[in-house]
Amino acid sequence: MTTSGKLAVVAVGGNSLILDKKHQTVADQYDAACKTMEHVADMIQEGYNVVLTHGNGPQVGFILLRSEIASSKIHPVPLDSCGADTQGAIGYNFQMALGNEFKKRGIKKPVVTVVTQVLVDKDDPSFKKPTKPIGQFYTEAEAKEKMANDHWDMVEDAGRGWRRVVASPLPKEIIEEDAIETLASKGFCVVAVGGGGIPVIRDEKGMLKGTAAVIDKDFASSLLASNIHADAFIVSTAVEKACLNFGKPDEKPLDKCTVAELEKYCEEGHFKPGSMLPKCQAIIKFIKNGGKHAIITNPENLAKAVRGEAGTHVYP
Secondary structure, eight states, X not given: OOOOSEEEEEEEOGGGTOOSTTOOSHHHHHHHHHHHHHHHHHHHHTTEEEEEEEOOHXXXXXXXXXXXXXXXXXOOOOHHHHHHXXXXXXXXXXXXXXXXXXXXXXXXOOEEEOOOEEEEOTTOGGGTSOOEEEEEEXXXXXXXXXXXXXXXXXXXXXXXXXXXXXXXXXXXXXXXXXXXXXXXXXXXXXXXSGGGOEEEEEOTTSOEEEOSBOOOHHXXXXXXXXXXXXXXXXXXXXXXXXXXXXXXXXXXXXXEEEHHHHHHHHHTTOSOTTTHHHHHHHHHHHHHTTOOXXXXXXXXXXXXXXXXXXXXXXXX
């Protein structure tokens, strides 16, 4: 089976997996995935083949918390293994939800998850100054014990307690890229690069080794979209469009712009560092690496967005 439709890499945000603090169970997460996959199926019926990527921050936090609670009974789970575990679990949810949605619609299209390693530079500056908070909050005494015994990097987080911080290096290479591209070219809907990928480094012999880090999901998705020559890179998030002057009286939805204009908006501080800014930076990377079209929108507007009726559209 091959596909003749356009290829899109769709980066699914965390809001598509956990709706709120009252809906965090595995069953709740599957229900949320089902809703998002309905919109992905709409997009596929518009003529697109899709590679889905996704976040995994809350799920990694859950695994770390379970590991902490069970630490007197069983070995801890390394951070790279947490990433692998969540890729499998979320991929399973996506496969089932999208496969069932295809069955309802009479679409004959297989869905597959690729557990994906992403190479980072072992000398990336972020390893010397970790800044990405993960996991639960600790008291100061508990934090000092973790720093002494487990060699964790920890910081005080805005009066709420102490949290572990890890490196967030830039992605350099997607190890399973050829497999992802081949499957997509054969008509598979592929789930890949979950959580930004499992971070790996190469040792002095060129061998891969997992490392304690978290890769930005949007940056890794942008790299994948560039390397497999996607026709569109779509960042699916909580809002229908990016906005200039966000949260201010003169807030203005952004319908379309060039990559140069988007860079200017980023420099002017229109987008928050922990929210829209990295999404815009990932889009800038995609366009500058040869991409022709990127979109920011929410899941329910995916089909409308690829028709040009919703979302923020960015062009060279």
